[in-house]
Amino acid sequence: MKPPVIADVARVAGVSVPTVSRVLNGTVPVSAERRERVMAAVKKLGFRPNGAARSLASQAGSMIAVFAGNTTRYGYAATIQGIEEAARQAGYMVVISVVETADGATVERAIDHALGQPLAGAVVLEFDPPGVAALAQMPSWLPAVAAASGGSSDEAISHAYMDDRHAAIQATRYLLDLGHRTVHHVAIPSMGVESARMVGWREALRDAGIEPPPVIHAGWDPLAGYDAGVRLARDDGATAVLAGNDELAIGVMKGLVDSGRSIPGDVSVIGFDDHPLSQLWVPPLTTVRQDFVGLGHQVFGLLVGRMEAGEPRPSVRMVPDLVVRQSTGRPASR
Amino acid sequence: MKPPVIADVARVAGVSVPTVSRVLNGTVPVSAERRERVMAAVKKLGFRPNGAARSLASQAGSMIAVFAGNTTRYGYAATIQGIEEAARQAGYMVVISVVETADGATVERAIDHALGQPLAGAVVLEFDPPGVAALAQMPSWLPAVAAASGGSSDEAISHAYMDDRHAAIQATRYLLDLGHRTVHHVAIPSMGVESARMVGWREALRDAGIEPPPVIHAGWDPLAGYDAGVRLARDDGATAVLAGNDELAIGVMKGLVDSGRSIPGDVSVIGFDDHPLSQLWVPPLTTVRQDFVGLGHQVFGLLVGRMEAGEPRPSVRMVPDLVVRQSTGRPASR
């Protein structure tokens, strides 16, 4: 009832243990006849090399740890999927390590726990404060890279990032070009400093000679967006909103509509991420499309480079694009 | 620059290697004085036990593999989160193994790959055909449990499941009680046989003496729901729809509305899952709430029992509940 080991294979095939190992790893040539016998024995017994023993002996990990503050939100889940796809292709397994808060002890526990496994490398999802904290505490001997939105906090670590600052500038400009006097921002929780989305928004406004209105801070929950929408509805001058993500944008729209404003008639709304449901909303949401799965692929590629070369690779920048749908329009002329 | 090993700790603390091991694992009493010294040395060196070596020596895995057909969809992601939370609490790491198709080779590759790691057990998300296939090919020596929606395909394996059949009956009855003549069903991809949601729907109709209309098969994509909605709009007798999940329901609603039908005026729609955005839809979606995170907790508990006792535990049934919001109402009187 116990899994077969390499010695069993050797016995069945009538060869020595190292010969089996060589056949399996293909490092040294083995006669066709013996290889045949070994393969047959492997198949017959259903033999699987023991990963623990293998990584102990070869000193090489076989898994990639992904540190994430969350696994259910769209952007996170999609990025993790991208990493998983690329890792699977390259023969690695992905272990998930959720870092619930940026609290030192929590972060340390998560890292410690993960480090107990035979890791080949780590990817940190630097999308939120726990991510930033995890990156800061990552031991230097472990090859690590980061997936970020809008630049990384640690320039010494190579990262793949969405240029959200750029995207936010574009989105804000788009709204201004439509004729809006100003653009309000409903923000996702910040990463310690300011999110690139917020920075870009502010920059675009300043460039246009407009003093940015106060930021409305919301959480990740769409319901927080709803509250923000209700608040914005009270301000008659608020005709355009850039939301920190699509869930928030949807909440904002609902809050606005429930407060008697129409979209895009009275208020234009732009989101971030291109959530699968965004296009089905009424009205379909104008948003900034982010290729999270692609980000996952890219960041894994970076990690492979880091593991093989040892040297940090130059970072990869990904450019999100604005998808114009029907939640945005010219402001009502007054 | 290499991570410290147990021998380093022993040397620094002035004790033997096994003593360090005993302090760390707390299996055998060690004098307070030595324990003190060992702890100090561990802290000083930043020692982390090597997981590979540990599981090799103790013959016990330290991780839980989760086999899933997908990781981004709401129900999957939330269940995985529940498993991860419970596993983390119990000191296990979670490795994700995505099984993209039910194709034999694909499933085998995924399982083989995961089995290379030091696994303590496995959880299969039996939500779709890949899940069913993975469960079928799971080796018997590995403690495994399943998280299912509406009963498992393999009664020999203990599972936690959502009683979706029951929930579908309730939802369908609710619509009939409102006065609808019949209820249409837009189905998620089947699990080989029929989904419990579909079975319950059909059963409720038959119980009411109504011959079930043809099922409309859609994919997982909300856009498939849209097409279904457009089709349903052509049928004047279609006044009530039970959708396989909320994403589909949202697509269906959009398709109906774009085809000139109003909700719930002309057509009532019920979804499944209570997706976070469902309540923000216009109108807010009546749906069957599923506690996926709780399902994850439960199924992990089952796995722990299986790992400790060796014997399969009785299965756990979870009862989803109908959340009535504004997408359902009485049919227009004609």
Add this chain to the structure above:
DNA sequence: TCTCAGATGATCGACGCTTTCATAGCGTCA
């Protein structure tokens, strides 16, 4: 026929940790 490569197969430690197993120390009781 003998020697010397070249090609394969087998032997022998690691790898870092856990787990018997044996031993030294110490108190207890006859």
Add this chain to the structure above:
DNA sequence: TGACGCTATGAAAGCGTCGATCATCTGAGA
């Protein structure tokens, strides 16, 4: 006081695999 039992500790033996080292067997060239 000596035999006994108990506890804390150390020494040594694996756990399953890989890599380097050693042995052997083949065939070619002289």
